[in-house]
Amino acid sequence: MLDHQPVINHNLTPDVDPQWTHEPNCEHCSGCDSEISVAKADLEAFVVGVLEKHGVGRAEGEVVARVLVSSDLRGIPSHGVARLGRYLAGIGTGFIVPGVEPEVVEPVPAIAVIDAKNGLGQVVSELAMDLAIAKAKTNGIGMVTVKNSNHYGIAGYYALKALDQRMIGVSMTNAAPLVVPTFGRQVMFGTNPIAFAAPASNHPGFMLDTATSVVPRGKLEVYDRNRTQMPPGWAMDQDGYDALNPGLVLRNLVERAGGGILPLGGRGELHSGYKGYGLAVMVDVLCGVLSGAAYGPFVYDMKRNEQKTGVAAPNVGHFFMAIDIERFMPLDEFEARMAEYIDVLRDGEKALDQERIYVHGEKEFEKAACHAKCGVPLAKNVFENLCTIAKQCGHAAPVTRA
């Protein structure tokens, strides 16, 4: 498939320091002094090549590579090329089906309802966001839901596609259940992220990309690897107490033994954990219930989804929206207002010994500019994993930078 010509977001995947950003600022980039780094183009080519070895056509592979590498580029390795192995496993098992033709229904001009037919999450999602943007250009607003999909990578990638068109973009997805509701101790929904982007003059833009849980699973994995105790308020043990042992929580998640990650706001009501819980369900109503996908604890419930749809697949659901700012006010005016807002936030008085107030996306835009120049840093275990993948399918290992 991939008849449609994807709109490629240059903000997201800068080849060199792009016009909208500051000079690469390696001082604020913890990653570019990494032992191992790979040039962006080489890393993308590697992902495309490996996917080709697994039967994924070049055009689809390029979309997946772009989304994965954009995450590493922006300093979010949890959703980057480290995921490649899981996608290959999904293709091997058969619940990710490359080359399918998504079914797009457009009941009214502002809306589309897509059945991804268990294709690659990134491929259908790029198509869906491009469609939302096109719809917004005509109708002021465009909204697209997707069902029968797979992991789509980093939520922010799709929202940034709208930003690249100087529009407001929204991207959400449901996900494998890892989070417990307030007063519960069974995982009932995923880390269900909300990504929201809006353009600003003299700034790369406002770019929120946030899980509705207090932390992502990846953070527990890092703590577990480093044998570090978690603070109370991140996760719950099998009985409902705060868990401080990251390995215990991760094992319980795998075994569905009870407990899991806490919603934003933490355990119980004291710090309003029911707010994160509610936001996660809100995301799932739009991504899962409304789209026709699985929802809540049924995402990645292969058996149930097979009964419901005939295919043993995760049935992940996504939601995309674009808003054409020019229908509301002149675009330059909006961007100037955003810039004023960002400046006033950044220029506010700092707490304690803080030197800087960040606006959402700022760190990531800086890292992207830096990594586009200095190379995409890879953790040792991620790089080794890529080398193993390469060996297994007869592809050359990624070329590291000198």
Place this chain on the structure above:
Amino acid sequence: MLDHQPVINHNLTPDVDPQWTHEPNCEHCSGCDSEISVAKADLEAFVVGVLEKHGVGRAEGEVVARVLVSSDLRGIPSHGVARLGRYLAGIGTGFIVPGVEPEVVEPVPAIAVIDAKNGLGQVVSELAMDLAIAKAKTNGIGMVTVKNSNHYGIAGYYALKALDQRMIGVSMTNAAPLVVPTFGRQVMFGTNPIAFAAPASNHPGFMLDTATSVVPRGKLEVYDRNRTQMPPGWAMDQDGYDALNPGLVLRNLVERAGGGILPLGGRGELHSGYKGYGLAVMVDVLCGVLSGAAYGPFVYDMKRNEQKTGVAAPNVGHFFMAIDIERFMPLDEFEARMAEYIDVLRDGEKALDQERIYVHGEKEFEKAACHAKCGVPLAKNVFENLCTIAKQCGHAAPVTRA
């Protein structure tokens, strides 16, 4: 004004136990054993009467009364009739202007952009949400922004109007600055709530209505009144430390001395306070920046707003959206899926000694049913304040129930 016939939401303001809810369950209603309670109709009539004494036409007064009383009815007194005095003050000062005609521009069918002309927040917002619903019926989705508005009461009221039409409803507003950004110690935005409602069969529906701050200002006021220490993580003192003294924070807010309420997720990065901060700004981008209203620290900045718009007014902004579910799937199917989701959440294993997992809105629907039958409870100081207001304008005091 008020040419348009508002769609009155009976779910929101039940006269008697409505068909969609359980029997009134006074056990779960902490309020109906209140010393003072007033019948819903009597409380609404009181608000209308007092507003009339202050030059507000009956039709407009009825909207304000309905929104305020719906909040008390649902057990959220912070946004109920306790606010009446502030509205009267706003009318007296001249920044709330009853009887104005909002200017409605519809650049494309799915969208409207409204200038509230500093009218009553509830009046323009009921009009705006009704318009979003009408647009959704035709276009699948309807989105309406409002600028030059005032406090609109409880966010959830408007989302519930969509639920009453078996649609998905979204309502957001910006608000007076009370919340500090991560690493900052100056208030930069309001408690900027997100309300989201979706219908479900056999349930009153899913109804999230949440500030993006960890707590609302009203909670600090309650703690201050009761001389109770706050837990760390709710508010920040003038220097950037966790504040445990609610009175100190409230005084600092009034004097703009530094510090304020923390975003959802708390202080710093440990529990992801930047997520609540980002969600608050997201709400403000839609309600403030996009609508043409004030945003961030400029909401309720009368001097600046006078320079910008010629009127010394708060220039609050709102955002409303409705989604017509039937464009996506049969309505009964959606509602059955929602019901299954709600049931699976509620039926999950409970943490520690918890007996019940709540779904958002559940407590409030129960209270509304109870209070519609047993009377709307009022705190003693709120009731006394209403009596003072009545006396001052020559209106009879509210009639309490025996």
